Amino acid sequence: MATFLFDKIVFGPVKSRRLGVSLGINLSPVAGKWCNFDCVYCECGLNAQNPAGSNKIPKREEVSEALEMKLKEMQEEGSVPDVITFAGNGEPTMHPHFASIIDDTIKLRDAYCKSAAISVLSNSTMLHKPAVVEALKKVEQNIMKLDSGIEETILRINQPSGRYAVVDVIENLKQFDGQLILQTMFTRGHVNGLWIDNTTEADLAAWEEAVRKIRPRQVMIYTIDRDTPFEGLKKVPVQELRIIAARIKDLGFKVSVSG
Ligand code: SF4
Numbered sequence: 001m002a003t004f005l006f007d008k009i010v011f012g013p014v015k016s017r018r019l020g021v022s023l024g025i026n027l028s029p030v031a032g033k034w035c036n037f038d039c040v041y042c043e044c045g046l047n048a049q050n051p052a053g054s055n056k057i058p059k060r061e062e063v064s065e066a067l068e069m070k071l072k073e074m075q076e077e078g079s080v081p082d083v084i085t086f087a088g089n090g091e092p093t094m095h096p097h098f099a100s101i102i103d104d105t106i107k108l109r110d111a112y113c114k115s116a117a118i119s120v121l122s123n124s125t126m127l128h129k130p131a132v133v134e135a136l137k138k139v140e141q142n143i144m145k146l147d148s149g150i151e152e153t154i155l156r157i158n159q160p161s162g163r164y165a166v167v168d169v170i171e172n173l174k175q176f177d178g179q180l181i182l183q184t185m186f187t188r189g190h191v192n193g194l195w196i197d198n199t200t201e202a203d204l205a206a207w208e209e210a211v212r213k214i215r216p217r218q219v220m221i222y223t224i225d226r227d228t229p230f231e232g233l234k235k236v237p238v239q240e241l242r243i244i245a246a247r248i249k250d251l252g253f254k255v256s257v258s259g
Helices: 060-077 098-112 130-138 151-158 166-176 201-214 238-250
Strands: 010-016 020-026 083-087 117-122 141-145 181-186 188-191 194-197 218-223 255-258
Touching: 010 060, 020 060, 060 098, 098 117, 098 130, 130 141, 130 166, 141 166, 151 194, 166 201, 181 201, 181 238, 201 238, 218 238, 238 255
Parallel strands: 020 083, 083 117, 117 141, 141 181, 181 218, 218 255
Antiparallel strands: 010 020, 188 194
């Protein structure tokens, strides 16, 4: 199916289902995917389908210059983003200068659009690095992925490229003392002849237990919205997402649903 790569360092603004008017920052190469996950639902396609090849990740200065230029342009037009979002063609926290880029972004946001929040959409795999955790603590919306509490399901859905241990990721997420947003994509379907489903009772029970341990200030649950690399993957009906959300609300957590 037709997946999509961002062709700029700074893109948009776009209207996001979950975040409002969002100006995006892509810390991955502009013409290739660069992620240590290969989620079966990734809108950028699979790493092998869109290899970064010789395309380089942007330098810290290039990110700062591109963002300042766009914010100046928006200021002249009298428009302001609700949010500046680190997303794009891969995992932003893999960038070796992620922490410095966050500092630069905070300065530019304060200079050009003080009311905008800064969001980072992350797959939660780089939290063994103290500098990444400290940088994520500085932004208003650190939105961290956990698609199941069961490791086998995560290995099937997110297809990590290196070692992955869900117990370690949950421990790392506890470092935020609840000052994080947990994001979970629910989906199911056949992928290369394998049935994938993170909505089973066993998955939901393990995920609820993880939410209890992590204590996020908010949980965002959603399902696929655009084309994914596999046609067999299906949306989870919004009514079902609301039932899942109610379970988390009953535990005392704030939940948002995007169907
Ligand atoms: S973590 Fe994000 S960028 Fe990486 S494969 Fe998954 S959806 Fe794609």
